[in-house]
Amino acid sequence: MALGIKDKVAILGMGCSRFGERWDTGTHQLLAEAFDEALTDAGIERKQIDAAWFGSCMDAVNVGNSSIPGSIALRLEGIPVSRMENMCATGTEVLRGATYAVASGAVDIALAIGVEKLKDTGYGGLPTPFKGTLNDLWLPLGSAPAGFAQLAAGYRSKHGISKEQLKQALAHVSWKSHENGVNSPKAHLRKKVTMEQILSAPMIADPLGLFDCCGVSDGAACAIVTTPEIARALGKKDLVTVKALQLASSSGIESHTADWDGSHVRTTRNAVKRAYAEAGITRPREQLDLIEVHDCFSITELVTMEDLFISGEGQAVKDILDGFFDADGGLPCQIDGGLKCFGHPVAASGLRMAYEIYNQLLQRAGPRQLLNPTLGLAHNLGGVPYLGIAAISILGLHS
Amino acid sequence: MSATSNYGITGFGGYVPRSRMQRAVIAAAHKWMAPSLRSLGKGQRAFCNWDEDSVTMAVEAARDVLGTEHGSKIEAFCLASTTMPFADLQNSAIVAGALGLPIDVRTMDLGFSQRAGTSGLLAALRSAEGTTLLVASDRPRGKPASVQEIGYGAAAAAFTLGSKEVLATLLASVSRTVMFVDHFRVADVKYDYVWEERWIRDEGYGKLVPEAVTTAIKEAGITTSDVKHFILASPIRGVASAIIKKLGIEAAAEADCLDENCGYAGTAHGLLMLAHVLEKAGPGEVIVLVGFGQGVDVLVFRTTDAIKSFAPRRGVSGALADAQSHDAYQRILSYENAIDLEWGMRSEKSPKTALTEQYRSCFQLAHFMAGRCPKCGTIQFPQLAYCVKGSCNASATEFEQLSLIDEKCQVLTYTADWLSYHPAPPLYVGFVQFSNGARLMMETVDVGAAGLDVGTPLRVVFRIKDIDRDRSYPRYFWKTTPVEA
Numbered sequence: 001m002a003l004g005i006k007d008k009v010a011i012l013g014m015g016c017s018r019f020g021e022r023w024d025t026g027t028h029q030l031l032a033e034a035f036d037e038a039l040t041d042a043g044i045e046r047k048q049i050d051a052a053w054f055g056s057c058m059d060a061v062n063v064g065n066s067s068i069p070g071s072i073a074l075r076l077e078g079i080p081v082s083r084m085e086n087m088c089a090t091g092t093e094v095l096r097g098a099t100y101a102v103a104s105g106a107v108d109i110a111l112a113i114g115v116e117k118l119k120d121t122g123y124g125g126l127p128t129p130f131k132g133t134l135n136d137l138w139l140p141l142g143s144a145p146a147g148f149a150q151l152a153a154g155y156r157s158k159h160g161i162s163k164e165q166l167k168q169a170l171a172h173v174s175w176k177s178h179e180n181g182v183n184s185p186k187a188h189l190r191k192k193v194t195m196e197q198i199l200s201a202p203m204i205a206d207p208l209g210l211f212d213c214c215g216v217s218d219g220a221a222c223a224i225v226t227t228p229e230i231a232r233a234l235g236k237k238d239l240v241t242v243k244a245l246q247l248a249s250s251s252g253i254e255s256h257t258a259d260w261d262g263s264h265v266r267t268t269r270n271a272v273k274r275a276y277a278e279a280g281i282t283r284p285r286e287q288l289d290l291i292e293v294h295d296c297f298s299i300t301e302l303v304t305m306e307d308l309f310i311s312g313e314g315q316a317v318k319d320i321l322d323g324f325f326d327a328d329g330g331l332p333c334q335i336d337g338g339l340k341c342f343g344h345p346v347a348a349s350g351l352r353m354a355y356e357i358y359n360q361l362l363q364r365a366g367p368r369q370l371l372n373p374t375l376g377l378a379h380n381l382g383g384v385p386y387l388g389i390a391a392i393s394i395l396g397l398h399s
Numbered sequence: 400m401s402a403t404s405n406y407g408i409t410g411f412g413g414y415v416p417r418s419r420m421q422r423a424v425i426a427a428a429h430k431w432m433a434p435s436l437r438s439l440g441k442g443q444r445a446f447c448n449w450d451e452d453s454v455t456m457a458v459e460a461a462r463d464v465l466g467t468e469h470g471s472k473i474e475a476f477c478l479a480s481t482t483m484p485f486a487d488l489q490n491s492a493i494v495a496g497a498l499g500l501p502i503d504v505r506t507m508d509l510g511f512s513q514r515a516g517t518s519g520l521l522a523a524l525r526s527a528e529g530t531t532l533l534v535a536s537d538r539p540r541g542k543p544a545s546v547q548e549i550g551y552g553a554a555a556a557a558f559t560l561g562s563k564e565v566l567a568t569l570l571a572s573v574s575r576t577v578m579f580v581d582h583f584r585v586a587d588v589k590y591d592y593v594w595e596e597r598w599i600r601d602e603g604y605g606k607l608v609p610e611a612v613t614t615a616i617k618e619a620g621i622t623t624s625d626v627k628h629f630i631l632a633s634p635i636r637g638v639a640s641a642i643i644k645k646l647g648i649e650a651a652a653e654a655d656c657l658d659e660n661c662g663y664a665g666t667a668h669g670l671l672m673l674a675h676v677l678e679k680a681g682p683g684e685v686i687v688l689v690g691f692g693q694g695v696d697v698l699v700f701r702t703t704d705a706i707k708s709f710a711p712r713r714g715v716s717g718a719l720a721d722a723q724s725h726d727a728y729q730r731i732l733s734y735e736n737a738i739d740l741e742w743g744m745r746s747e748k749s750p751k752t753a754l755t756e757q758y759r760s761c762f763q764l765a766h767f768m769a770g771r772c773p774k775c776g777t778i779q780f781p782q783l784a785y786c787v788k789g790s791c792n793a794s795a796t797e798f799e800q801l802s803l804i805d806e807k808c809q810v811l812t813y814t815a816d817w818l819s820y821h822p823a824p825p826l827y828v829g830f831v832q833f834s835n836g837a838r839l840m841m842e843t844v845d846v847g848a849a850g851l852d853v854g855t856p857l858r859v860v861f862r863i864k865d866i867d868r869d870r871s872y873p874r875y876f877w878k879t880t881p882v883e884a
Binding site: 121125133136138141142143150153206207255257262 | 743744745748753755756760777780781814817818865874876
C-alpha cells in the first residue's frame with residue numbers, strides 16, 4: 001500500500017526570474033536568472049544534479065518541444081532531462097517529476113525548472129493552441145477568458161448571486177492582489193488599482209473585464225530538491241519539505257454529462273482531497289497559513305476558495321468581501337500578487353507559487369513577510385475549468 | 400405538355416436568415432455618390448450571417464419541410480443555386496449528410512442561371528420517380544452601391560415530391576430557351592453585369608413571358624380567370640404586375656414578392672414565393688409559377704384537398720417573422736468579403752483540416768450523431784472510445800446512434816468573448832444542456848440585443864464552423880441559436 005511522499009523530499013534551493021515584459025531577455029537568459037539563484041541558494045554546482053525536469057508550454061513561441069532546449073540552455077550534460085507540458089499546470093508538473101524522482105530513491109538531487117517567453121507573439125493574451133484534428137471540427141473557438149468566464153454563469157446561477165454582487169467580489173479579488181503586488185519586487189505589475197477602475201474596465205469575456213484577467217508575462221522559476229538527510233548534510237538547518245503533490249485531470253464528465261453544474265472546478269476538488277489526505281490536513285481553513293492559487297481570472301480564484309474547502313459552499317463571495325483572503329485577513333491569498341500581478345509565464349507559475357511559499361516559510365519575504373507561517377498550499381490549474389488539470393502542492397516547515 | 404396527377408408536391412418549406420439590413424441604411428451609406436438609391440430604401444433585406452451560405456440555408460429549408468422525420472424516405476435530392484460554395488465538391492452531398500439522408504439517395508447539384516430553381520422543380524416533377532427532395536438556395540451578391548445590392552436578399556425553399564398525399568399537381572408546363580442576356584456573371588467573377596432595366600422589362604419579360612404563360616394555361620385546360628396565384632420572381636420591381644395586366648389576370652392574383660423583409664433571393668426566389676403561397680392556399684386553387692433566365696419556365700399547378708393536411712415547421716412566413724434588424728452597413732460588406740478590415744493578429748491562424756479525420760468522423764459530425772451507451776443510457780457527444788459516464792466507461796463500439804439536431808436544449812453556462820477572433824464579435828460560447836442529458840460546448844449565433852442567460856432556450860442550426868482562409872475551405876458543423884430572435 002503506497003504511503004505518499006510526505007516529508008520525503010526537501011527543497012534545497014529555489015530561484016525565480018523577474019516576471020514581466022522582458023523585451024531584452026530571451027528564454028535562455030530567463031532560465032539562467034532562475035537557475036543561478038537556485039544553485040546559489042542550494043549551495044551546489046550543476047554537476048551535482050542527477051536528473052532534470054524542464055517545463056515549457058507554448059510551442060507557437062518560446063523554444064519548441066522536447067527536453068533539448070532545456071538541456072542546451074542549462075548545459076546539462078549526460079543526465080536525464082524530461083520535458084513536461086501540462087498547460088498552465090506545467091510548473092507543478094515539473095516539480096512533481098523532480099520530487100517523485102527523489103522520493104523514489106532513484107536520484108539524490110533533482111532539478112525542476114519552468115520557463116515561458118510569451119511576449120514574442122506580437123499581441124496580448126495567450127496564443128490559441130491546436131485542439132487536435134477531431135476537436136478542430138466541432139469544438140468552438142474560445143479564448144482562455146471565455147473558458148473561465150463560464151464559471152461565472154454557473155456559479156451565480158447555482159448560488160443565486162446577482163451579477164452585480166458577483167462583479168463586486170471579483171473586483172475585490174483583483175484589488176487585493178494589486179495591493180499585494182506593490183510589495184513584490186520581482187512582480188510584473190506593481191501598481192495599486194481602485195475598485196472603480198476595475199469595475200469600469202473594458203469587457204474581455206462577459207463578465208470578466210480587463211482587470212479580471214492576469215497579465216501576460218515572460219519569466220522562469222526553478223527548484224532544486226533532495227532528501228531531508230542530504231539537505232542537512234549539505235548544511236541546511238531550516239527545511240521546507242513537500243507535504244503533498246497531487247494532480248487530477250478531466251475525464252470528460254464536466255463537458256459531456258449532466259453530472260457537473262458549471263459552478264466549480266471538479267479537478268481541483270479531486271486533487272485537493274488526495275493532497276489533504278497525503279499531507280494530513282483536516283481543517284484547511286485553520287491549518288493553512290498562506291495559499292497561492294491560480295488566479296488566471298478573478299472568477300477562478302473565487303470558486304477555488306470553495307474548491308479548496310476553505311470557504312463553505314456559496315460562501316466565497318462573503319469571505320472575499322469580508323477581507324478574509326486579504327494580506328491582513330485570516331488566510332492571505334496571493335501575498336506576492338498572484339498570477340494577476342506577479343504575472344503568468346505559463347510553465348513557470350507553479351514553481352513561482354512554490355517559491356513564495358518557500359520564502360515565506362523561511363522568513364525571507366521582506367515587506368511581504370507573514371507572521372510565522374509553517375504550512376502553505378499552491379493551487380495550479382491547466383486548461384479550462386471543465387477540460388483541464390488541477391495540481392496541488394503543499395509545502396511546510398519540516399519539524 | 401400535361402402531367403400525370405398522381406405525382407406532385409407533397410410538402411413545402413423555406414428559410415430566410417434572421418439577419419436583416421435596413422435598406423434606408425444602405426441607401427444612406429451610398430448617398431454621397433448614388434443619391435437615387437434613396438427611393439429604394441424601404442423595408443429590409445435579408446442577408447447571410449458570416450457563417451451562412453447556400454449550403455447551410457438549404458439544410459434549414461429542408462428541415463422545415465421534412466420535419467422531425469429526417470428524410471429517411473428520400474430517394475432523390477436536387478440542390479439548385481447560383482452561389483454554391485464549391486465549384487467542384489458536391490454541395491448536395493454536404494446537405495444530404497447534414498440531413499442524415501440515406502446513403503442510397505441520388506444527389507445532384509444544379510445551377511448557373513436564375514431559372515435553375517424552376518427548371519429543377521420541373522425536371523423532378525417530370526421524372527415523377529421516387530420520393531424527391533428539391534431545394535433551391537441562393538445568396539446573390541450585388542456590387543456595393545448597385546440597385547442589386549439594395550434589392551437582393553438571401554433564402555432557400557424546399558419541396559418534397561412524391562405520389563402519396565400530393566397537395567399540388569402539375570397541370571401543364573411550358574419551357575422556352577432564348578439567349579436573352581439580361582445580365583451575366585462569368586465564372587470566378589464576383590458580381591453580375593446588368594443591362595438597362597427598361598430593356599429587360601420590355602424586350603425580355605414583356606415579350607417572352609406572356610406567350611409562354613398563355614400556352615401553358617391553354618394546355619392546362621383552364622382560363623386566365625382561373626389563376627388564383629401568379630408567381631413571377633424578378634429583381635426588377637413592377638415586372639410581375641405589368642405581366643399580369645398584359646395577360647388579363649386579376650391583379651389580386653399577384654403573389655407577395657417578399658420584398659418588404661427579404662429581397663430577391665436569386666434562383667431560389669420563385670420557389671420561395673411558391674412555398675409562401677402554398678402556406679395559405681386552399682384546395683382546388685391554380686398557381687402559375689414563372690421562371691425567367693435565358694428563356695422561360697411556366698409551371699401550372701392546382702392544389703388538392705390534401706393542401707391543408709401538411710404544414711411546414713414554421714414556413715416561409717415563420718422565417719420572415721424571425722428577424723433581427725441591423726443598421727451597420729459595413730457588416731454586410733465584411734460578411735461578403737467586399738471590405739478588408741483589420742482583425743488583428745489573432746485572425747492570422749488558419750485551421751488546416753485533416754480530411755482523413757473529417758471523413759473518419761463524419762458519421763457523428765455531419766448529422767450531429769450522439770451515442771447512447773447501452774450499458775448506462777448516457778447520451779454523449781462526441782463519441783470517443785469509451786462511455787464518458789464515470790461509473791460506466793463501457794466501450795463505445797456498441798453505442799446506439801441518435802441525432803441531436805431536433806432535441807430540446809438550453810444554455811447551461813455562457814459568455815460573450817470579445818478577445819477571440821470572430822467575424823461577428825462577440826463570440827457567444829458556452830455549454831449547451833440537452834434535455835436528453837447530452838452536453839457539449841457550442842457556439843451560439845444570431846443572438847439579439849437581449850443576449851443570453853442561464854436557461855435561455857436554444858435550437859440547433861447548421862452553420863459554417865469556420866473557414867480555412869489559406870485554402871478557402873469552409874468546415875461545417877452545428878451551432879445553436881436562441882429560439883426567440
